[in-house]
Amino acid sequence: MKPFSVFLFISVFVLLINAQELIPAWFEELPEAPAGFHFAVGYSGKYFDQSLAREAAISLAVSNLAKQLEARLIFELEEYTDGRLRLLNPSFELSYDEYHVLEINKNFSAVDSSITRDGYFILITYPGGSRRHRNSSIVKKWGSRPEWTIQLPRSEKFNYGIGMVSNYSSWVRAWKDADEYARFDLGKNLKITAQSVHAAQQDNHFVIESKILRQSYNEIIHDSKIIARWYDRENDIYYSLCRQPR
Amino acid sequence: MKKLIVIALLIPMAFMLLDCGGKKPKAKMNDIPEWYLNPPMAEDAIYEAGDAAKQSMALAKEAADARARDAISRTIEVKVSNMLKNFMQESGLGNDAEALEFTSSVSKQVSNNVLNGARIVKREMKTEGSMYHAYSLAEYNLNSLIQETINEAKKQKALYNEAKANLSFDELEKEIQKLEAVGD
Numbered sequence: 001m002k003p004f005s006v007f008l009f010i011s012v013f014v015l016l017i018n019a020q021e022l023i024p025a026w027f028e029e030l031p032e033a034p035a036g037f038h039f040a041v042g043y044s045g046k047y048f049d050q051s052l053a054r055e056a057a058i059s060l061a062v063s064n065l066a067k068q069l070e071a072r073l074i075f076e077l078e079e080y081t082d083g084r085l086r087l088l089n090p091s092f093e094l095s096y097d098e099y100h101v102l103e104i105n106k107n108f109s110a111v112d113s114s115i116t117r118d119g120y121f122i123l124i125t126y127p128g129g130s131r132r133h134r135n136s137s138i139v140k141k142w143g144s145r146p147e148w149t150i151q152l153p154r155s156e157k158f159n160y161g162i163g164m165v166s167n168y169s170s171w172v173r174a175w176k177d178a179d180e181y182a183r184f185d186l187g188k189n190l191k192i193t194a195q196s197v198h199a200a201q202q203d204n205h206f207v208i209e210s211k212i213l214r215q216s217y218n219e220i221i222h223d224s225k226i227i228a229r230w231y232d233r234e235n236d237i238y239y240s241l242c243r244q245p246r
Numbered sequence: 247m248k249k250l251i252v253i254a255l256l257i258p259m260a261f262m263l264l265d266c267g268g269k270k271p272k273a274k275m276n277d278i279p280e281w282y283l284n285p286p287m288a289e290d291a292i293y294e295a296g297d298a299a300k301q302s303m304a305l306a307k308e309a310a311d312a313r314a315r316d317a318i319s320r321t322i323e324v325k326v327s328n329m330l331k332n333f334m335q336e337s338g339l340g341n342d343a344e345a346l347e348f349t350s351s352v353s354k355q356v357s358n359n360v361l362n363g364a365r366i367v368k369r370e371m372k373t374e375g376s377m378y379h380a381y382s383l384a385e386y387n388l389n390s391l392i393q394e395t396i397n398e399a400k401k402q403k404a405l406y407n408e409a410k411a412n413l414s415f416d417e418l419e420k421e422i423q424k425l426e427a428v429g430d
Binding site for chain 1: 302304307308309312318351354355356357358364368369371
């Protein structure tokens with residue numbers, strides 16, 4: 001095989017891994033669950049064994065649901081600037097109760113699942129037994145850019161947060177991170193401690209500006225769910241929208 | 247013919263070499279969001295903008311958000327301290343005299359606030375070469391600030407009541423001790 005053919009083959013393979021063209025409708029927009037029920041989405045990449053793909057997707061859906069019910073978020077960001085060097089150090093720590101995972105595992109049921117060229121998708125409900133959603137099994141292409149990717153929705157009833165990531169080789173990791181960042185963004189919108197010291201030193205010739213900035217929060221967030229996702233194919237950006245009732 | 251092909255290949259390579267390792271590409275003026283240059287103004291809210299250019303999009307977003315929120319925090323309350331040093335000297339005689347003047351000033355701004363409901367309401371992400379340039383607009387509803395002040399006042403009142411209660415218990419203990427002393 002000629003080197004050019006090998007290069008072409010690898011390029012096409014990489015593109016196929018990264019691309020995410022078709023998705024179930026409920027992956028783009030989470031349907032409203034009936035009163036007393038919770039919906040959550042799980043997903044996994046390509047597996048040779050479909051049962052393993054399903055297992056991975058269910059495991060992610062269950063952990064997503066546990067985080068949805070209750071999650072402790074610890075966020076800290078520090079930025080140092082001394083006029084020449086900049087150092088930015090954000091840290092994100094999320095933990096959720098193992099008890100919720102065990103409870104969900106005991107009593108959940110699959111509402112719908114889809115296999116696309118990219119992987120396996122599953123929508124679960126907790127407690128189990130909710131009726132099948134009407135729009136189930138509709139596999140579609142990404143819609144046009146939603147308004148929430150530009151401007152945070154305004155609502156008296158809900159708080160929102162947006163997660164954005166780019167340049168990921170795996171779409172599964174990209175969505176996992178976008179979902180987490182959206183949850184952390186919601187937390188920051190609720191309450192954050194902001195501390196900073198700005199200093200400017202000026203003499204006859206130079207002005208040296210230095211800055212130390214620290215922002216942090218440590219909160220337990222209840223009932224926060226990822227209600228919408230959107231993939232910007234043109235710029236390879238993954239967006240997630242997280243919502244929590246006020 | 248071969249020479250022509252080699253030259254044709256070398257020219258773009260030379261341009262590429264000249265271009266790399268240079269300055270960071272600057273944002274075009276028409277790429278900068280209008281709300282970044284002129285943040286909205288409202289009677290019941292404070293708006294501040296922040297931006298950051300980074301190799302990673304997630305980092306650019308975090309930094310821009312943090313800077314916008316920091317600007318809000320400094321708008322609410324900031325402690326400023328300034329120091330000015332002036333040094334003047336003249337040496338030599340008559341026309342040969344040399345004057346030296348040196349001025350140094352240091353300004354420090356410190357802020358420390360808890361922001362309840364400081365939301366990033368608008369974001370834009372631009373690409374500049376290999377960098378991501380994030381622009382964020384933070385909104386702080388003044389009702390949140392009023393609520394925060396009320397909560398703080400309530401907390402202070404609770405602390406005062408607690409201190410007052412402790413004080414009366416202290417007094418009670420003192421009275422008991424006095425009684426015990428009389429009993430002895």
